[in-house]
Amino acid sequence: REANPKKQWSMQDFEIGKPLGKGKFGRVYLAREVKSKYMVALNVIFKEQIEKYKIQHQLRREMEIQTNLRHPNILRLYGWFHDAERIFLILEYAHGGEIYGKLRKTGHLSENQAAIYILSLTQALAYCHEKDVIHRDIKPENLLLDHEGQLKIADFGWSVQSRSKRHTICGTLDYIAPEMVENKAHDYAVDNWTLGILCYEFLYGVPPFEVESQRDTFRRIMKVDLSFPSTTCVSAEAKDLILRLLVKASSKRLSLQKIMEHPWIVKNADHMG
Ligand SMILES: Nc1ncnc(NCCc2cnc(NC(=O)Nc3cccc(C(F)(F)F)c3)s2)c1Br
Numbered sequence: 001r002e003a004n005p006k007k008q009w010s011m012q013d014f015e016i017g018k019p020l021g022k023g024k025f026g027r028v029y030l031a032r033e034v035k036s037k038y039m040v041a042l043n044v045i046f047k048e049q050i051e052k053y054k055i056q057h058q059l060r061r062e063m064e065i066q067t068n069l070r071h072p073n074i075l076r077l078y079g080w081f082h083d084a085e086r087i088f089l090i091l092e093y094a095h096g097g098e099i100y101g102k103l104r105k106t107g108h109l110s111e112n113q114a115a116i117y118i119l120s121l122t123q124a125l126a127y128c129h130e131k132d133v134i135h136r137d138i139k140p141e142n143l144l145l146d147h148e149g150q151l152k153i154a155d156f157g158w159s160v161q162s163r164s165k166r167h168t169i170c171g172t173l174d175y176i177a178p179e180m181v182e183n184k185a186h187d188y189a190v191d192n193w194t195l196g197i198l199c200y201e202f203l204y205g206v207p208p209f210e211v212e213s214q215r216d217t218f219r220r221i222m223k224v225d226l227s228f229p230s231t232t233c234v235s236a237e238a239k240d241l242i243l244r245l246l247v248k249a250s251s252k253r254l255s256l257q258k259i260m261e262h263p264w265i266v267k268n269a270d271h272m273g
Pocket of ligand 1: 020021023024025028041043045050055056058059060062075089091092093094095096097098144154155156157158
């Protein structure tokens with residue numbers, strides 16, 4: 001069912017329900033589109049916040065990027081509207097809420113569940129990278145679950161259209177210096193690093209470099225100071241995948257394609273995709 005893209009939406013089209021969570025600059029509510037009775041999530045953003053932090057361009061970029069993305073593991077942005085003081089994002093409603101909640105409740109996920117989520121994330125990121133989109137802010141808070149437990153990447157508020165568009169526009173790549181090419185590769189590889197962080201967090205219940213002070217976390221990341229607590233039993237294959245993703249040299253991180261073929265994924269993700 002495709003929302004009519006041309007339609008001008010307004011508050012009159014929706015009945016507002018319970019709050020679903022706190023957004024960055026406002027709140028998210030469950031809402032029902034009156035005519036179709038379709039359930040959506042309405043993200044209410046206050047204009048004075050957007051103006052205060054001068055992030056109008058980011059919000060506009062999210063809308064442009066999101067309207068072109070269609071993937072089972074990417075939360076849909078159906079449209080938006082605004083009134084005098086607020087902007088409303090009309091979003092796909094993820095009935096299962098944030099993965100964060102599930103992780104906090106269970107402590108850590110089974111290898112099977114973790115592998116299914118990592119495979120879904122990898123497929124969604126492969127799709128984004130094909131469209132020259134880098135999310136850059138993949139974290140448990142931005143990962144939602146639909147009514148079937150399917151993972152949905154949400155909140156492209158920090159994503160960018162990568163520069164590769166400009167390369168192709170200028171036609172030849174012959175004159176691009178290696179560091180420029182490396183730089184492009186570097187852009188994409190941030191999401192691969194994050195997959196390693198998430199894989200660790202799904203299996204151990206905490207991110208690998210979490211320590212009290214921000215400074216120490218930064219130091220541990222730069223040293224890739226990684227250890228696997230023996231308190232939680234995790235397979236050697238899972239550790240192998242994490243070690244191939246948490247690599248300082250961005251070009252040396254396992255590619256999205258190679259993640260999908262990794263023994264731990266092949267063995268544990270029963271390919272729900
Ligand atoms: N159960 C649920 N089912 C569906 N959704 C839920 N929560 C909303 C998840 C989001 C998806 N997309 C988002 N996008 C933004 O927030 N964008 C945004 C907002 C302000 C400023 C900016 C910017 F200016 F910084 F770009 C960008 S939030 C929940 Br809980």
